[in-house]
Amino acid sequence: MDQEALRAAFDEQMRRNPEPEPDGRVEHDDWVTRSMSARDGWNGVTWCDLRGVDADAVIAEQVSRFAQQARPWEWKHYSYDEPQDLPDRLLAAGFTREPAESLLVAEIADLGLDVPPPPGVELREVVDAAGVEAVVSVHDEVFGGDHSALGRNLLAGLALEPSTAAAVVAVAADVPIAAGRVELPPGTDFASLWGGGTVAAWRGRGTFRSLVAHRAAIASARGYRYLQVDAMPASRPILQRLGFVELATTTPFTYPG
Structure with a gap:
């Protein structure tokens, strides 16, 4: 199993182009993909690549966008996401870190x-x-x-x-x-x-x-x-x-x- 190729396929298919929730939609920006749910579905950022941009400004923009939903939401971070200090930036912006999980594929x-x-x-x-x-x-x-x-x-x-x-x-x-x-x-x-x-x-x-x-x-x-x-x-x-x-x-x- 070519793990690098598999991770790239996972990113493209599941993170950058996720299936919309039954009551929601998916939005794409240059640096972020959002899954937006109107009621019961999952709300959050599924993919990001913040290399070469003002990461803090992009984070602030997502906070503003999701505020319109008036529901809790999640930034789903993966260990290979850039920049490497993104977790610290999210914490500084008011996010709460939940327990980490392992991305497993077979x-x-x-x-x-x-x-x-x-x-x-x-x-x-x-x-x-x-x-x-x-x-x-x-x-x-x-x-x-x-x-x-x-x-x-x-x-x-x-x-x-x-x-x-x-x-x-x-x-x-x-x-x-x-x-x-x-x-x-x-x-x-x-x-x-x-x-x-x-x-x-x-x-x-x-x-x-x-x-x-x-x-x-x-x-x-x-x-x-x-x-x-x-x-x-x-x-x-x-x-x-x-x-x-x-x-x-x-x-x-x-x-x-």
Whole structure:
């Protein structure tokens, strides 16, 4: 795997030309790409290249633009972004640094997709509002907070033709115990994994790995070549054992609405 070429493809397809949120739009400037959502979707800067420009002025311009949304938003920083002192500049402009994650990518053809769930667990693909509600309930329990906006966004993605998202719920004794989703942006080589949370009582039994494999199979059937995930420290070693490689680290810098 040519990591430099893969990172360039990821930048071009997923950062510079991201799929708009169901309720939003994507805006391009010379130095920045913004994903703007009117209500429930993600708001933030997906790509930037601030070499040779007044970085502080560009940052200030983004703050002004997103202020019109009156919603919290995020500058998604990658470890190879320029200038190298961009994180310090974002902090000086009033952003908050959130925990860093690892940008992991795998070629789907190289992944082992025959990873059944543990005994007593069934994987169900989400097809309706009841399934979305199960995803939201698992995410609320595992990650904390209120994920109702995620549920509305997921429903909107499922309703598109072809769908731009899929989700899978792991169920034991008819109770949701884990859930994850995969985003399927049209016209790209990359599908993206999100969520993948498992309730505490079921961790360490292989449910997470089976969710990854099942969603990878969905992406493969739709013709995607690569699978991408922003991995937290707990999931990174599991994904690397499955065949993912680390291309960079990514850090959310958040700004209040």
